[in-house]
Amino acid sequence: MAEPILRIEDIHKAYGKTKVLRGVSFDVAPGEVVVIIGPSGTGKSTLLRCVNLLTVPDRGRVWLEGVELTDKAVDINKAREKIGMVFQEFNLFTHLTAVQNVMLALTKVKGMKTAEARARAERELEKVGLADKADLYPAELSGGQKQRVAIARALAMNPKVMLFDEPTSALDPELIGEVLEVMQALASQGMTMLVVSHELGFAREVADRIIFLEDGVIAEEGPPEQLFVNPRNPRTREFLYKLTELYGEHGEPKSRGRER
Amino acid sequence: MTLTETLRFMWDILPELLQGLEVTIQLTAMSLAGGFVLAVPVALVRTYTRGPLNWPATAFVELFRGTPLLVQLYVVYYGLPELGFVLDRLLSAWIALFLNSAAYQSEYIRGAIQSVSRGQLLAARALGMRSLTAFRWVVLPQALRLALPSWSNEVAYMVKYVSVVYMIAVGELFTRGQLIITRTWKVGPTLFTVALIYILVVYAVTKVMDHVERRFRIPGLETGVEGREA
Ligand SMILES: Nc1ncnc2c1ncn2[C@@H]1O[C@H](COP(=O)(O)OP(=O)(O)OP(=O)(O)O)[C@@H](O)[C@H]1O
Ligand SMILES: [Mg+2]
Numbered sequence: 105m106a107e108p109i110l111r112i113e114d115i116h117k118a119y120g121k122t123k124v125l126r127g128v129s130f131d132v133a134p135g136e137v138v139v140i141i142g143p144s145g146t147g148k149s150t151l152l153r154c155v156n157l158l159t160v161p162d163r164g165r166v167w168l169e170g171v172e173l174t175d176k177a178v179d180i181n182k183a184r185e186k187i188g189m190v191f192q193e194f195n196l197f198t199h200l201t202a203v204q205n206v207m208l209a210l211t212k213v214k215g216m217k218t219a220e221a222r223a224r225a226e227r228e229l230e231k232v233g234l235a236d237k238a239d240l241y242p243a244e245l246s247g248g249q250k251q252r253v254a255i256a257r258a259l260a261m262n263p264k265v266m267l268f269d270e271p272t273s274a275l276d277p278e279l280i281g282e283v284l285e286v287m288q289a290l291a292s293q294g295m296t297m298l299v300v301s302h303e304l305g306f307a308r309e310v311a312d313r314i315i316f317l318e319d320g321v322i323a324e325e326g327p328p329e330q331l332f333v334n335p336r337n338p339r340t341r342e343f344l345y346k347l348t349e350l351y352g353e354h355g356e357p358k359s360r361g362r363e364r
Numbered sequence: 365m366t367l368t369e370t371l372r373f374m375w376d377i378l379p380e381l382l383q384g385l386e387v388t389i390q391l392t393a394m395s396l397a398g399g400f401v402l403a404v405p406v407a408l409v410r411t412y413t414r415g416p417l418n419w420p421a422t423a424f425v426e427l428f429r430g431t432p433l434l435v436q437l438y439v440v441y442y443g444l445p446e447l448g449f450v451l452d453r454l455l456s457a458w459i460a461l462f463l464n465s466a467a468y469q470s471e472y473i474r475g476a477i478q479s480v481s482r483g484q485l486l487a488a489r490a491l492g493m494r495s496l497t498a499f500r501w502v503v504l505p506q507a508l509r510l511a512l513p514s515w516s517n518e519v520a521y522m523v524k525y526v527s528v529v530y531m532i533a534v535g536e537l538f539t540r541g542q543l544i545i546t547r548t549w550k551v552g553p554t555l556f557t558v559a560l561i562y563i564l565v566v567y568a569v570t571k572v573m574d575h576v577e578r579r580f581r582i583p584g585l586e587t588g589v590e591g592r593e594a
Binding site for chain 1: 480481483487488489490491492493494497501502505506509582583584585
């Protein structure tokens with residue numbers, strides 16, 4: 105395997121008495137797409153936030169391109185520029201238009217001039233198919249469009265790795281496809297991606313590897329074929345079975361309403 | 365007094381009252397401005413920090429919201445000289461008023477800050493923004509818009525509240541009215557004129573603030589934070 109671009113080593117995190125992560129380690133190779141699945145409350149979001157240190161792990165280390173981010177001497181803000189993050193709730197800046205959302209960090213973090221940032225932001229919006237929505241505010245966009253703006257905003261920073269935390273879970277079923285398409289295109293362009301998602305269709309097609317996280321540890325990991333067809337851990341089979349029951353192959357909910 | 369005489373009288377005292385109005389408006393504007401400058405850091409500290417910075421900020425807000433403005437004015441005007449700070453009346457009035465307004469404004473801004481979703485701050489940090497940068501460019505602009513309705517109330521409120529400084533004889537609108545009354549004994553027409561001026565000013569202020577609110581309206585940021593009851 106090539107030199108990993110991202111290395112997660114023995115991550116522990118507890119909130120009070122609740123031990124959320126209890127020693128998680130894995131490597132991600134350049135261009136690899138890793139999908140993380142697991143029951144609710146098992147620490148998937150916490151794990152993603154530990155990667156860019158939005159949450160500081162109690163123990164363990166994170167490396168990006170051979171640089172240890174958990175080292176106190178590292179400027180974490182600089183490091184975060186290289187790690188894009190997309191949230192379940194989009195988290196667009198409400199007071200800024202789509203294009204301004206993408207521009208903000210370009211000007212305030214990268215120090216770009218407004219005109220240059222605007223050009224760059226417009227290019228990114230075009231890539232996610234939203235060139236014509238540049239001047240609309242988040243409240244004027246659909247969920248799927250919001251999430252694509254959020255992806256463009258992260259990509260504009262030129263990240264080495266992209267983190268996705270359930271990027272389609274807050275979307276109406278008919279809007280999931282447009283976001284997954286953007287993600288799939290990104291994967292095929294060679295972006296390294298760490299994706300928490302229960303879109304099994306996406307995982308099967310796009311993931312190089314699936315990690316099944318349960319009770320704060322990796323219960324099983326391997327290529328999609330292994331986990332879907334012949335899981336080693338009976339818990340994996342059980343969980344995947346439940347997921348398919350609940351959501352079906354492509355993630356559309358069969359019976360359950362979605363909260364927004 | 366006939367109606368014409370009354371109108372004549374009101375017309376005659378108008379210039380003097382308008383001089384007072386000028387002071388009132390100056391004091392209002394200065395108090396709001398000074399209050400705002402202090403309110404933002406106080407709100408920031410109260411929302412995001414604990415410990416040694418938080419408690420003085422909290423104590424300040426509770427103190428100025430928990431005691432009558434008149435008491436605050438007396439403490440500044442009579443109390444500070446005893447500690448060796450001799451201030452003129454206008455400055456004393458301004459200090460008491462802007463500290464009072466800062467306490468209220470900081471609460472509106474704090475409420476507004478809290479209604480900006482934490483997720484946006486998280487997103488800003490994930491993009492590599494430092495916490496103050498994220499606050500300045502993501503949270504503050506939204507918080508200020510959300511605080512606008514309560515801020516409008518605060519403006520109208522301060523215009524009227526400034527009148528308590530007549531207790532230390534600063535020559536604002538209400539003080540001038542009092543002076544005219546002691547000189548002429550025409551209580552009714554004087555107070556009526558004073559009230560009329562207040563109503564017109566507050567009405568104008570409300571109109572202007574409505575316009576500002578419309579001007580800065582952004583889809584998705586409509587809901588405001590309530591101000592103090594006037
Ligand atoms: N900031 C926090 N303070 C306290 N507890 C927290 C915090 N963040 C997460 N937790 C707790 O940690 C556990 C794991 O949360 P996390 O959000 O990582 O789970 P998850 O796997 O992402 O779940 P979901 O599928 O519901 O998103 C939960 O029990 C949650 O209540
Ligand atoms: Mg989660």
